[in-house]
Structures are given as C-alpha cells and as structure tokens.
Amino acid sequence: MAFKNIFKFKTLSTAVAAMLLFATTTVMAEAPAAAAATADDASTTMWTGVGYYVLLFVLLATIVGIVGKILRVYDLTAQIQGKKAINWNNIMGVLCIVFLLAGLYGSYWEFTEQGTMSLPAAASIHGVDLDNMFSVTFIITVIVFFLTQICLFWFLFKYRGSDKRKAYFYPHNNTIEKIWTVIPAIVLTVLVITGFFTWKKITNTTEVKGDINIDVTGHQFAWELRYPGKDGKLGTKDYKLTTGTNKVGVDFKDKNSLDDQIADTLVVPVHKSIRLNIIAQDVIHSVYMPHFRVQINAVPGLPTYFKFTPTLTTNEMRAKVEDPKFEYLLYCNKICGGGHYNMQKVVRVVSQAEYDGWVAAQKPYFNDALKKELKMADAKQPKALGQNRLALNN
Amino acid sequence: MSTLAVHDHGVESHDHDHEHHHDTFISKYIFSMDHKMIAKQFLITGITMAVIAMVLSILFRIQLAYPEKTFPLLETLLGHFAPGGRLAPEFYLSLVTIHGTIMVFFVLTAGLSGTFSNLLIPLQVGARDMASPFLNMLSYWFFFLASVIMLSSFMVQKGPASAGWTIYPPLSALPKAMPGSGEGMTLWLISMVLFVASSLMGGINYVSTVLNMRTKGMDLWKMPLTIWAFFLTAILGVLAFPVLVAGVVLLIFDRSFGTSFYLSEIVVQGQVMPYEGGSPILFQHLFWFLGHPEVYIVIMPALGISSEIISTNSRKPIFGYHAMVYSLIGISVLSFIVWGHHMFVTGMNPFLGGVFMITTLIIAVPSAVKTFNYLATLWRGNIRFTPAMLFAIGLVSFFISGGLTGLFLGNAALDINLHDTYFVVAHFHLVMGSAAIFGMLAGVYHWFPKMFGRLMDEKLGYLHFWLTFIGAYLVFFPMHFMGLDGVPRRYYAFTEFPSMARWLSVNVFITWAAILSALAQVAFLFNFIYSIFWGKKTTQNPWNSNTLEWTAPIEHIHGNWPGEIPTVYRWPYDYSKPGAAEDFIPQTVPHSQTMSSNLVHDFEDNEAGLAAFHEWVKANPPREEVK
Amino acid sequence: MMMAQLQQEDKLNLAPKKFNMWIFIFTSFMFFAALTSGFIVYSGGSGKGIKIILPSAFMYSTAVIILSSVTFLIASRAAKQLQFAKQRMFLWITAFLGILFFCIQVYAWKILIDMGVYFINPNASQSFIYVFTSMHLLHILAGLGLLFNALSGSYKNIPQVKNLFRMEFAGIFWHFVDIIWIYLYVFLLLNQY
Ligand code: HEM
Ligand SMILES: [Cu+2]
C-alpha cells in the first residue's frame, strides 16, 4: 500500500541470490514432472523422483544423527577429563543475537523489496484517507515491532544463564506496570479515534450527490453489470424473474428498466461519484477493487452498496506505475466455490467525454430475445394468473 | 449455592493408594478415567491431527508454488481429487478448509487445552483427579470420534467440506454450489457437533475442578498462571461453544429440512430456489460470537504455559503476576464483544462497525501488557535455554509480530482493503497459529517428564526449535506483503491475474520454507517417540520448578499423591529469592522454614505470620549481603 | 465460590459434580440465548415477525411444567424427611407431568400446522417457534432421564447421601428447564405481533 512512499530503495544483490535459490529448487521440482511426461513407464520415473527426495532426506537425517553422536561423545569425554562440557546456554544466547541481526536485516529487506511490490497509492478520494491511516498505523507498529523484538532477543543474549550469577528477584513494580498500560492505551486511543473518523467518512456518504448508479450482480463465477441508461435510474429487480436471458431478474413492469444497459467492462468517468449497487444471486461473493480501496460483500437477498470517486484514469495510472498494460480490476474476495480464483472484471476509469461515448454504444438490457420471451409469457399470462389464485386459495 | 447438606466423610472410605483394583489394558490405556492418561491420549491424538493438517497444508502449498505443473504422484495418491496430477480447484478448497478446521479445533483447542488442562489442573491445584473422571473420559472419546469423522470425509466421493473453516452459508448450505457442500459438509457438521460436546464436557470439568478441588492453601491468588489461563479458557469455551451449536443447528435445518434461516432469494446455476427471507449474515454473527473467543481459547493456554516456562527458566518470578491475571481476565471479557471485526465489509451497519472497532482495539491493551511483562521477566534473569524455554520465547516473538498486524485488521477503515487477503493469513498464522503451536510444543518439552517419566533429547529440541522458528517466519512474513498488494486468500492459483502472477517466486519460496519447517517436525516426532521408550529417566523435579506437580511421584498413581495431598503455602514464583539457599522455593515450603528469605509482602493476609516474621527480623538483624 | 472452601477430601466428589451441573446450565442458557438473539437479529433485519397469536396449548403446557416443578419440590422435601414412599409418588407425578408437557408441545405443533404455520416457511420467525420448542423438548428428555435416575435410586435403596444427591442433581436441571421454557414462552409472547 503506502510502502511505495515509505521505502523507495532496493537492495538488489540479495534478491538475485535468493532468486538463484528459487530457480534451482524450481528446476528440481520440475524434474519428476518432466520425466513423467516423456517416459513410457511414467510410474517408475515418478517414484524415482520421489525416491531421490526421500534419499536426500534420509541422508540429511543421518548427518544430523552423526553430529548428535559426536556431540554426545565430546560431552562425555569432556566430563571424564573434568573439562567443561559444551555450554549450550552460551551457544543459544549467541544464536539469539545472530537471529536478531539476521531477522532485522531480513525484515528490512522484506519491507524494501516486497513492500514496494504492494499496491500503488490509492486512486480514489476516500482511499487517500485510508492510506494516511495506514501510514500512521504502520509507523507506530513498526517502531513497536523493532523495539520489542530487539529487547526480547537482546535480553536473551545478555542474561543467558550462568552458574555464577543469580537472577534479580523482581516480582512487580506498580509504577512501571501502570506506565506501560497507560502508554499503549493512549496510543490506541489515538488510533481508535482517527480510525473511527476515517471509517465514518468513508461509509457515511449520503451527502455526496450526483452519483452514477451501477448494478453489480455476482454469481458463480462472474459479475454482471447493469447501467441505468438515459434516465439515470435502474429498474427494479425480482430474483424470481431470473432466466437464461434475463440474467439478473430485471422487472420490466418498472418503466425505469426499459432503457437499462449491460456492459462487459466497468467503465466509469473520473472525478464522479460512483455508487455500486451490489447483490449476489447464489452464494456470498465480495466486490474487491483494491486500487480504489473498495470492498464490500455481495450477499444473496441483502443488497449492499459502496460509493467512491475515482481520481486517476487508467491511462494516468499506467503512466504512474510504468506499465502500459496496467488495468484496474474488480475481483471476488469471498470464497464462493471452485471458480473463486478467477472471477474478475476489468475496471476502466476514463474522462467524462470518453465515458459519454462509451456508454452510448452499450447494448440495452431489454434486448430482442427478452422481448420475445416476455411476449410469450404475456400470452400465457391468464393461465398463470389462474394458478396464482388457486395457490392463494389454498 | 448451598453446601452439601450431609457431609459424607467415610461414606466410601477406601483410600486411593490402597486400592489396587486390577487395571486391564482396556481400563488403563483405552477407557481410562485417569486424568494423566487422558491427557496423553489428547496429546497423541492432537499431534497426529497436527501432522495430518500439516501434510494437507504442504499439498496446497505445492499447488500455489507450481500452479501449472503436474505431479503424477498426486494422482496416484489422491485419485480423482487431482486429475492429471494437479489438484482440482474444489479439492484445493477442501484441503484449505480441513487444514484450518483441524488446526484450529482439533489441534489447538482439543490438543492444547485437552492435553494440558487435563494434565496440569489436578496436578497443579492439588486434586486427586477431575471433578468427574467419567465425563472426562467421554470428552476424549467424543473428540476421538469427531476426529475420525472429520478425516473420513476424505473418503466421500465428492470430497470433504470446502466452504472454508468458517462455513459461511449459502455456500455451505447448497450442495449445488460446490461438491464439498454435499455429504462432506454433513460429515463436517456431525464432527463439529461431537467436537463441541467434547469441548463442553472438558470445559465444565476444568472450571469445576479449579473452583472446587484446590488443595489446602491454594487460594486463587496462589494458582500458577497456567491454571488461570486454562480456567479462563474453559469459561470462554463453556460460554461460546453453545452459540456455535445454535448456529449449526439452524444450518442443519436449512440444509436438510428446507427452512430459510440463512437463505434468501437464491438462484443457483440458473435455477430459482424456494428459499426466502433468510439472512446469511445471521450465521456470521452466530459463528463469530464463538469464532472470536475461539481464537483466545487457542492462544490463552499457550500464554499460560509460556508464563510458567519463562518464569521457571529465567529463574525469576513472572513480572507482574496480578497484572498477568487481570489482563487474561480482561482479554476473556473483551473477547465476547469484538466479533464484529470479522464482518466489517459484510454491509453491516457502519455505526456498529465503528463500535466493534473500538472494542477490538481496546483488547490490544491487555495483550500489550502481557508482552511487556514477559520482557520484564526476562530482564536480568538467569536464562536457561531448555527447548521448552526456546519455544516459549518463540511464542512471545510471534505474539508480538502477529499481534501488531491486528491493529491494522481491527481498524475498520484499513480492513476494507485487507479483509480476506493474505495479510489476514499472515496475521492469524503468526498470532494464533505459530504462537499457539509454539506454546503447545513448549508445554510438551517442559512436561514430558511429568507425562512419561523420561526426558526428551535437548539437542534435537534445539534443532527442532531453530528450524521451525526460522521456517515459520520465512513462511508467514512475506505473506503480509502479498496481502498489501491485494492478493486474496483461498485462491486456487494466481495465474489468472498478471498482477498476482508476479508473486509466484515468493510463493515458491514460501512453499520451500514450509516444506523445510514440516521436515523439521520429523526431529520432534522422532524425539517424542524415542524418548517415550528410551529417553533418559527423569529426576523428581528436573527443572527445579516450584509448582505442585513436581512433588507428585514420577511413577503415575491413581490419585496423584500417595498419602495426603501437599498443602500450599506460597505463590508459585519464588525464584532466586534473596536470602534463600536455592534459587527456587516450592509452593509446599512454609514461610516458617524460609525466614531468611521472607519479605513483608509475603504476609499480606497472614497477621500471625507477619508478627512471627517481625520477631525473627528483630532477632536476626540484617547482615550485609554477601556478594 | 462457597464451594471452593470445601476443604475435606470428598471421595465421591459430589459437590464438584453438582457444580458441573450448574456450569452445564450456563452452557444451556447460552444456547437458548443464542437462539433468541438469532431471532432478534433475524426479525429485526428482515422486518418479519411471528405474525400469529400463539396457540393456547402453550399456556396449558406452561401450567403443567410449573406444576411439575412444584411436585418435584414436594418430592425432594419428602426425600429429606426420609419419607421415601412420598418421594417416589411425587417423582412419578413429576415425570408424568413432564411427559404430559411433551405431548402438549407436540400437540401445539399440530395446531400450528393447522393454522398454516409451517416449519419450512419463508418467514423464518415462524420456523423459530419450532426450533425453540424442539430444542427445549430435547432438554425435557434429558430432564426426564435424570428424574428416572433419581427414581431408580429411590427404589434401589442407595445410601441417603446419594439419594439426596441424585434428587438435587435432577432438581437443579428440572427447575432450569422449567425456567427456560418460561423464558422462551414470554419471549415468544412479546414477539407475537
Ligand atoms: C505447517 C504450517 C502451515 C502452513 C504452511 C500453513 C499454510 C496455510 C495457508 C497458505 C493458508 C491459506 C490458504 C488459502 O487461503 O488459499 C492456510 C489457511 C489456514 N490455516 Fe494454515 N498453515 C500452517 C499451519 C497452521 C496452523 C498452526 C494453524 C492454526 C491456527 C493454521 C490455521 C489455518 C486456518 C484457520 C486457515 C484458514 C482456512 C480457511 O481459509 O478456511 N494453519 N494455511
Ligand atoms: Cu468468490
């Protein structure tokens, strides 16, 4: 997220070394698979591939065993000769320090190397607030993280056991305890208050006017988009009307629905308030558009919505991340079945002019197939009504 | 409540130690009612389940690292679940689901609480056994049955449950929505009902034993922190699990009878379903009302265990014993009012979201206090690095790393972008997964002599610790950054998104780190099994510890102590007390025997003792401390 | 907490076992609390209520179960005064009333069905009536089990301590089941419309 702003530098050489490591292991993993594909007797090669790893492991285990035996023998002879046996407390204490240093460097490396791989700065108005909140939390937690971990492993090294010393009997100190209850409490109060207001600002969007309403319907495993058409109003829906042609169950008795449009891509104009009306048909899905810091679940039977205002067009973002193929995406972020991992829609933010041109070219939802179907249904209507009445009498 | 109307002294008066009814193999090892044996049963079943869940995680990690490759071996092993040597997407989700379920419930609830509450509650409070040994035995066998049923769901044609360990309906309620929501889900639900029954029987026993069966002198403020932790954990379980049952009962009605508690306006694969008016969110409320306390059910025993181990092995009293207890109590109470932080993006009322955010961040305060107190305990200690101590320290490190990311997820605004991403996976694997597993392993190393009368090998323990500790960090630390890049969890492959495909090298790295740490567990398993039979015989009190369990004979007997149960005179943390001959004073040593090391503070509620102490001080004017 | 002071070694562990029962009651209570909160969340969220007048059969069953608590009290007083014949008789009456309660509840289901209030129902508020009553009936079955346990004890001439213990054990649970029903009934009444 906001890492880009916090760390701009990279340490490349270590990355290369690590990548080499990955590469070798990757090749090793490939070996059995590749062999299986070519050889006639796939199963033997398959087992030799596995056997190779098992052997490797057995070898390793043997080495560990031998080292263990050597250590034991060394310990015993040292004891017999009256010398000092291995002082494991010292070894572990040193290892703790080594781990601390390696860990500090490692986490620094991760922050700089992988931190910069995280999302670019927000492309929506509320996303900026969210990113600021993130930075505040990040700075606080990282300080605490380094301080406490350093204390922990430093103490382990400094106070490693020895027969010569006795620990300091120090059961409690009310002042200190009060201090370190109150300080976290204050810090957390700050976080809570800023967080609360950020959250309120993001969710409390009733006063934002001039929305473009877009209907997003999730089902296994795709999203359906419906634009309101010229009247700017989406027609009502009734899930019972869902058929192969009327995919989201639009109710055409509502006049507003007649000019609704369907679209393949979620195209929105920049700097306009967009309201996504979200629902699911079968199971819970989640509308996730990380670049805009937008997420809300799509729940069957329970309409939800999210309002946001994009601030960067797709082209601007492409320039910013230096990737000419960059696209904003909307994807599913709530487990919904086997196809969950591939349930995406491209989102494109464009200028108002481009948007007007695009939207005019979109197909109407109420297409010919639907019209025909509806006519047929009309013909059957009286009979259906009769059935209904019967059902009511029951 | 009224006390017993009739005191039943001598109603049934044969003494336990003279009572040699002949134990058959079955009554001793299988349907045992002895808490020590039941603890071992829980431990061994728990470890078995942990190994299985770990193998499952390696399977799906391989899929994430090599999404395009085929491994013919997988097809040989898994049959139609891995057609052509690649996991099927639905089966991937089954693996994730069963992995999560087993780890959270079967390993870290039953395996952890079941083992150590059973072993330590009677031994550390000084009781002959649990309040109801029979219920205790039932508790284990229900757990065992639940485990078998959970695993047997792999035998079902359509595969095990696959809606995630949180089994949100409608996905889990509609067999049409995914194959795993058919018989697999039914078995999952049956297994979980049995599991809850087991946990409740256990929990009821733990609470009752702690409150009713403490030995003479063991007042609440003299209990070791382990007991406090197990006690509060049991209370959480007793209050939270029934709520899960209520949620599950309604889900069963929806699945099998066609009611509409959770289901509404559903069209599956083009077919309009008759359900109307239900609320999928209702399930989430009921689930997380259990689910959040559940994560504390997982971590609190581990915190208790590590408090005890850290204090013993730093040869120092735990710093701020009272604060430790109060923070455990605070965590327990607060854990019931934070469940909504799992539901910030469900479309829940934003104001409610704000409230849950406040309560969630408040819970960080007691957690912070605990961390600082651990650090203060280590400060100026005389640290003895036993494997148990190392694992306890590992717990502290993970608890910090994972706890801090909780501040991001607990913040409703930040959660918008982090919810259900790998950031969450990283967070909970550190703070609850790794930390609790480390607590459990620390407990195994520390109390192994108590359980089996033998010691585990220390050097193998060191190897096990370092490989696992480093491995766990290598696995889970990079996941944070994937989450920050918007990579969702429960994705079968990241190949469909160019923006995610660039994480492939990291995924390969994580998988190999996971394999490394999985292999490191072989060191543990070997050590564990070998030491049960051939380990070095333990001494009475191998760690020079103060608590009561080390006064019980090494050889297990019914009723724990021959003759009378020892009386307790002091708190369990008198380590390195100035003026004492040794660097530990067991709880059973009266203050009258340790005049030279007593402090005024030791006599807070004991006026006669205080007077005696003052007299003694007058008679023995303080000498210069010999350094 | 008073129990915690129990210092003598209590070989039969009766006090802790009774305490187990109290904790179980908390557990059970949480279960019903969860169900009723579920109802509130559901009906609050969907705007659907029960929308019927409850059948008066529930009134009778309430009377029956309250009566059964009274008869149980008489039985346990008799047990304390060593009047075993009376204890047995009133235990039988209690058990009979319990079974009667069970039957009335089932009968009430029939009335509900006749009213068109089905278990499988697009308005789950109405399904909840069945869930509450059926889950409560499971507890009644358990309670009957405990009653018969106490009864069989009183026939088998077990030591008085044990007899009293079984009576108390059954009593705690029976009164609890009674109170839970009253809670559920009042809850349903309050949500009738
Ligand atoms: C052997 C080491 C472990 C590895 C390599 C591992 C790896 C993973 C990964 C990668 C996921 C996410 C999969 C996905 O979202 O697609 C996952 C899920 C999960 N793991 Fe682990 N894990 C390990 C140990 C544990 C432990 C000790 C716990 C105990 C708390 C645990 C609990 C869970 C849970 C609850 C889930 C979520 C399941 C779900 O999404 O329904 N895991 N694990
Ligand atoms: Cu999905």
Ligand SMILES: [Cu+2]
């Ligand atoms: Cu939670």
